[in-house]
Each structure stands twice: as C-alpha cells, then as structure tokens.
Amino acid sequence: MNDSTQRPVFTLSQVTKSYGMGNTTVHALRGVDLTVDHGEYLAIMGASGSGKSTMMNIIGALDVATSGTYELDGIDVGSLNDDALSLVRNRKIGFIFQSFNLIPRTTALANVELPLAYRGVRRKERRQRAEQALAAVGLDDRSSHEPNELSGGQQQRVAVARALVTNPAILLADEPTGNLDTVATNDVLNLLDATHRGGSTIVLITHEDEVAQRASRVIKLRDGQIYSDERNR
Amino acid sequence: MMIGETFSHGLSGVLANKLRSALTVLGILIGVAAVIVLIAVGNGSSQAVAASIQKLGTNAILVQHGSFRFGGFGGGNASSVQRDLTIDDAQAILSSTNAPDVQAVAPVKQDQGVSCTWNGNSYSTNLTGTWPSYFQISNYPVSQGTYFTNADVVSGARSIVIGQTVVTQVYGTHNPIGTTLNCGGTPFQVVGVLGAKGSSGFTDLDDVAIAPLTTVQHNLTGYGSLGSIAVEATSADSATAAQNEIYTILDGRHATSAASRDYSVINQSSILSTSQSTNQVFTVLLGAVAAISLLVGGIGITNIMLVSVTERTREIGIRKAIGANRRTILSQFLVEATLLSVVGGVAGVVIGLLVSRFQIAGVQPVILPVSVAGAFLVSVAIGLFFGSYPANRAASLRPIEALRHE
Numbered sequence: 202m203n204d205s206t207q208r209p210v211f212t213l214s215q216v217t218k219s220y221g222m223g224n225t226t227v228h229a230l231r232g233v234d235l236t237v238d239h240g241e242y243l244a245i246m247g248a249s250g251s252g253k254s255t256m257m258n259i260i261g262a263l264d265v266a267t268s269g270t271y272e273l274d275g276i277d278v279g280s281l282n283d284d285a286l287s288l289v290r291n292r293k294i295g296f297i298f299q300s301f302n303l304i305p306r307t308t309a310l311a312n313v314e315l316p317l318a319y320r321g322v323r324r325k326e327r328r329q330r331a332e333q334a335l336a337a338v339g340l341d342d343r344s345s346h347e348p349n350e351l352s353g354g355q356q357q358r359v360a361v362a363r364a365l366v367t368n369p370a371i372l373l374a375d376e377p378t379g380n381l382d383t384v385a386t387n388d389v390l391n392l393l394d395a396t397h398r399g400g401s402t403i404v405l406i407t408h409e410d411e412v413a414q415r416a417s418r419v420i421k422l423r424d425g426q427i428y429s430d431e432r433n434r
Numbered sequence: 435m436m437i438g439e440t441f442s443h444g445l446s447g448v449l450a451n452k453l454r455s456a457l458t459v460l461g462i463l464i465g466v467a468a469v470i471v472l473i474a475v476g477n478g479s480s481q482a483v484a485a486s487i488q489k490l491g492t493n494a495i496l497v498q499h500g501s502f503r504f505g506g507f508g509g510g511n512a513s514s515v516q517r518d519l520t521i522d523d524a525q526a527i528l529s530s531t532n533a534p535d536v537q538a539v540a541p542v543k544q545d546q547g548v549s550c551t552w553n554g555n556s557y558s559t560n561l562t563g564t565w566p567s568y569f570q571i572s573n574y575p576v577s578q579g580t581y582f583t584n585a586d587v588v589s590g591a592r593s594i595v596i597g598q599t600v601v602t603q604v605y606g607t608h609n610p611i612g613t614t615l616n617c618g619g620t621p622f623q624v625v626g627v628l629g630a631k632g633s634s635g636f637t638d639l640d641d642v643a644i645a646p647l648t649t650v651q652h653n654l655t656g657y658g659s660l661g662s663i664a665v666e667a668t669s670a671d672s673a674t675a676a677q678n679e680i681y682t683i684l685d686g687r688h689a690t691s692a693a694s695r696d697y698s699v700i701n702q703s704s705i706l707s708t709s710q711s712t713n714q715v716f717t718v719l720l721g722a723v724a725a726i727s728l729l730v731g732g733i734g735i736t737n738i739m740l741v742s743v744t745e746r747t748r749e750i751g752i753r754k755a756i757g758a759n760r761r762t763i764l765s766q767f768l769v770e771a772t773l774l775s776v777v778g779g780v781a782g783v784v785i786g787l788l789v790s791r792f793q794i795a796g797v798q799p800v801i802l803p804v805s806v807a808g809a810f811l812v813s814v815a816i817g818l819f820f821g822s823y824p825a826n827r828a829a830s831l832r833p834i835e836a837l838r839h840e
C-alpha cells in the first residue's frame with residue numbers, strides 16, 4: 202500500500218469519551234485508534250448510540266476526548282483552549298450537520314460568508330468567494346433568501362457551500378442526507394464527491410449502504426469501539 | 435472581525451425582536467427622561483425661590499419688634515421690659531460710626547387692611563409708612579410718577595405711592611397719578627406707581643401702598659412702636675457683618691443681650707442660602723428616585739439579553755462551530771445591549787428636554803446640562819455593565835452543548 206507513505210491528516214490513539222459521573226456514566230467511546238490520511242473519503246457506520254457523532258465531534262475539535270490523544274495535522278488538540286479550538290475549526294474544518302444549522306434570519310449569502318468573516322477576510326473578497334461557493338452548489342439565484350425561505354435540500358446545499366467556502370482540509374458530515382429525499386441526497390453526495398476529487402479529506406457518518414459505497418474506506422462502530430475497517434475497491 | 439460588522443450583527447439582533455427591544459428601550463428611556471426632568475424640576479424650584487427672595491432685595495435686613503424664640507416654654511424673659519422700636523433706633527443705626535456695612539435705613543410702620551377708595555371703587559391693602567430710602571432697600575422702583583421725598587416726611591405730606599394690584603383693583607385702566615385716594619379716611623395724593631414685582635411665595639408684593647412715615651403715624655396708626663426697621667447692607671456679602679453691627683447698636687440702646695433681645699434681625703441673604711441648601715437636598719432626592727428607575731431599566735436590559743442568549747444558544751453554537759471566538763461573540767452581544775441602552779438614552783434625552791419645557795407641579799423646570807450629559811453617559815455605561823453578564827454567558831458556551839440545545 203502506498204497509503205503508508207502519506208502524511209496522516211489526523212490520528213486518534215486510545216481515545217475515550219464518557220459523559221456524566223458515578224453510576225450514570227455513559228462510555229460513548231471506549232478506546233478508539235484511527236489514522237486517516239490526506240485525501241481519504243471515510244464513511245463511519247454503526248447502530249444508533251454506538252458513538253459515531255461523539256467521535257466526529259472530537260475529530261472536528263468541537264469537543265475534547267476524556268482520555269487518549271487526538272492529533273490534527275500534528276497538533277495535539279487536547280491541549281488547546283477555547284479560542285485556539287475555534288481557530289482550528291475555522292482554518293481546517295468544514296461542518297455539515299443533519300439538521301443544516303444555518304443561522305436564522307440571515308441570508309444564504311451572509312451564512313456562507315460567515316466563516317470567512319471570522320477569519321478576517323475583507324468584505325469584497327468574502328462576498329466574491331461566497332457567491333462562487335453558492336454558484337458551485339447551484340444556488341446563485343437564492344443568495345438573498347433566508348433559511349426559512351429555502352427547501353431542506355436547498356438549505357443543506359447552502360450548508361455545503363458554507364463548509365466549502367474556506368477550502369477546508371477536512372470536511373465532516375454527520376448524516377448530511379438524513380433529512381433529504383433521493384434527489385436532494387444525490388445533489389449533496391455529488392457535491393461531496395466533487396470536493397473529494399478536489400483533494401479534500403472527507404469524513405461522513407451514514408446509516409445507508411449506498412451512501413457508504415461512495416467512500417474509499419468504511420469503518421463500523423459498536424459500543425464505542427471500531428469493529429470493522431474496510432477499504433472499497 | 436471589523437467594527438462595522440460587529441455593529442451590524444448587533445443591530446440585526448436588536449431588530450430581530452422589535453417589540454421586545456422597544457420595551458427594553460422604553461425602560462431606559464423612562465429612566466433617563468426621569469433623571470433629566472426631575473433634576474430640572476428641583477433646579478427650577480430652587481431658582482424660583484432664589485428669584486423670589488432676590489425680589490425682596492438680597493442686601494435687605496429687617497429689624498422687627500418683638501423676638502422670635504425657638505424652643506422653651508413661656509419665652510423665658512418674663513422680667514424684662516419690651517422696649518419699643520423707635521425712630522431713634524433707626525437714626526442710631528444709620529448714623530453710627532460702628533456700622534460701616536450699613537448703607538441705608540428706613541423705619542416702617544404698617545397699617546394692615548386699610549380701605550382705599552377712589553371714585554367709588556374701594557380696595558383693602560397694607561399701608562406702609564416709611565422714609566423714601568425704603569424704596570431702594572426693598573427694591574421697589576416706581577414705573578410712573580415719582581417717590582415722595584424726605585421733605586414730605588418732615589412736613590407730613592399726604593403723598594402716596596401705590597403698587598400694581600392697588601392700581602388695577604381701584605383704577606382699572608384709569609391713570610392714578612395726581613388723583614386723590616382716600617385711605618382710612620385720609621385723602622392722599624397719588625404721586626407714583628410701583629413697577630410690577632409679582633409674588634414671593636404666597637405674598638403679593640404688588641399689593642402695597644406706601645406713604646411718608648409721619649403722615650401714616652399722624653393720621654392712622656398713632657406714634658407707638660415701629661413695626662420694623664428696614665436696613666440695607668452695602669452688599670449681599672456684607673449682610674452678615676451689618677446684621678452683627680445692628681445687634682451691637684441695639685443691644686446697647688435696649689440694654690439687652692443675645693438671650694434677652696426684644697427685637698429680631700432677619701437677614702435675607704441667610705434665608706436665601708438656607709433655602710438653597712434645602713432645595714439642594716430636594717434636588718438630590720428627586721435625582722436619586724430617577725436614578726433608581728434608570729437602574730431598573732438597566733436590569734431590564736440584563737433580563738432581555740439573558741432571554742436572547744438562551745433563545746439563540748443554538749445560533750451561538752453554530753457560530754462557534756464555524757470559528758467565532760469568545761471575543762467575537764462577546765462583542766456581538768455587548769453591542770446589542772449597548773445599542774438598546776444608547777437608543778433609550780438618546781430618546782430619553784429628547785423626551786426629557788421636551789417634557790422640561792412644561793410646568794410641572796407649578797414649577798418651571800430648568801435643565802441642568804450636566805444632568806443631560808450624565809444621564810446619557812450612565813445609560814451607555816448601563817448597557818455595557820448590564821449587558822456584560824449575558825454576553826459573557828454567551829461567549830463561554832461550549833459549542834457542542836450549544837449545538838445540542840433545542
């Protein structure tokens with residue numbers, strides 16, 4: 202395998218995550234080891250409650266592990282403070298959520314501009330890049346619409362545009378098509394494929410085998426542990 | 435993020451809930467307007483009192499027959515004789531070399547409720563018998579005709595000078611100069627009319643008639659004790675010195691001491707300063723009440739911002755997930771809170787200035803500029819202060835928990 206010559210984009214070693222204390226402690230992750238290289242398209246599968254979202258939140262620097270280490274591009278994320286985590290998310294990661302998570306009462310264009318604004322990009326350049334990103338997801342004619350004026354599929358495409366506008370090293374998608382019909386699902390998955398071809402690393406959580414089929418590698422979780430790790434093709 | 439951007443995010447937060455924002459702004463508005471108006475009312479009433487004392491003449495000192503004693507029963511001077519206040523007393527004050535701060539003196543004998551009649555119209559007024567210096571001491575310029583003279587006092591001339599109230603009551607629009615006004619059975623020739631002075635407290639300063647002392651004593655009151663002696667100090671600043679000189683002279687003549695005086699000396703400028711300090715207390719109290727309402731308005735801001743932070747927890751989570759740091763979130767909510775308070779502050783200043791144009795409880799408010807600036811600045815500070823707790827709460831939300839919030 203020539204994969205081994207590539208630099209890993211992130212590594213989890215013996216990562217655990219537990220919620221609560223005492224008798225009510227929930228062990229959502231029980232020692233996960235995972236190395237993902239640049240340009241991989243990883244699908245995470247597993248039953249409900251198996252710890253998929255928990256793992257993705259750690260990968261996305263939204264949450265920190267209870268024990269074990271998580272390294273992103275050589276940085277030990279566990280040692281970072283709040284603001285440094287914000288910076289890491291802004292610079293390296295794009296998120297797509299099952300429930301879209303657009304900012305309400307804010308136009309599609311402004312939503313897409315937001316990560317660039319937090320990065321300090323000038324207004325003019327920002328606008329231009331946001332318009333391009335919206336055009337790339339086929340929504341250039343909806344840029345002045347607010348989320349409640351868009352269909353679910355359109356909202357998710359705006360969310361994809363927002364995740365991609367910063368050209369992130371890693372794109373994380375937690376059941377991005379869970380709330381969409383087949384047509385909209387295909388739209389979104391095709392956008393992910395195109396992003397992958399462009400060189401990004403993608404991590405996608407899904408319940409559906411057809412969706413997982415598009416990935417280059419599929420891991421399966423059970424009770425907070427990886428029990429299967431396969432490469433397609 | 436640039437300042438303009440933070441501002442426009444804050445503004446859209448404020449506009450997202452117009453009614454709620456408007457009510458919060460109203461709280462601040464009422465507080466700021468109350469501070470401005472109530473302080474203006476206090477200030478206005480203190481100026482009104484000062485002005486009415488000024489009308490009586492701030493240099494004026496009044497020596498009155500009889501003593502005012504505070505506390506103690508029975509007066510405590512049963513053995514002493516009450517000496518009359520006489521023209522000789524007045525002469526003594528005027529001519530003494532020990533009274534360098536006294537400028538003018540006028541003995542006064544008043545007859546109250548004297549009915550004055552002309553051409554069948556009659557009106558009951560206070561007839562004052564005195565010397566011409568009284569006009570100057572009591573700040574009574576004539577607007578028409580002349581004063582009576584010292585010669586009139588010596589000869590007991592039946593000349594009289596009347597105030598505006600007497601003119602309107604008796605003469606209406608007819609010119610009184612030269613007419614014969616019959617007061618208490620004695621015919622007087624009207625030689626002058628006093629300029630209008632208005633009222634001081636409940637006293638109508640225009641309801642007067644003034645005639646030579648000798649004439650009044652001879653025809654109406656008799657020659658008993660004077661009612662009072664009006665004295666003018668050389669300036670308002672020397673009034674207290676003049677008051678002490680009068681004590682020394684009269685104590686010598688009446689064989690009295692501070693404890694046994696049969697007369698009293700009232701100094702207008704000391705009344706002025708007492709009333710001014712009372713009014714200051716009054717103004718401070720009014721201001722304090724208003725400041726409390728401003729504080730309540732500030733708590734309204736905290737309240738509404740807390741609601742807003744809770745409501746928008748998920749939005750804050752999204753913003754943090756895509757890279758907003760603490761400071762960005764903090765400033766967004768601080769700007770929002772400050773916008774509310776600044777809008778409330780500006781509107782409060784406008785309303786306060788408008789309301790202060792009208793009389794309130796009989797007082798014409800007089801704006802104190804420092805209260806306007808102060809109320810506005812405090813309202814801005816209130817936004818920052820009362821907004822900082824909710825803003826901090828928003829900024830320190832953990833993104834993962836905020837995202838999970840329903």
Ligand SMILES: Nc1ncnc2c1ncn2[C@@H]1O[C@H](COP(=O)(O)OP(=O)(O)OP(=O)(O)O)[C@@H](O)[C@H]1O
Nearest residue numbers: 220221227228229248249250251252253254255256
């Ligand atoms: N904030 C939390 N507090 C307590 N327990 C939690 C919390 N978040 C997750 N868990 C628990 O951790 C376990 C893993 O949850 P996780 O959300 O990762 O599941 P998942 O694999 O994403 O499931 P699904 O497919 O339903 O989304 C579950 O048992 C869940 O109850």
Ligand SMILES: [Mg+2]
Nearest residue numbers: 253254255375
């Ligand atoms: Mg999940």
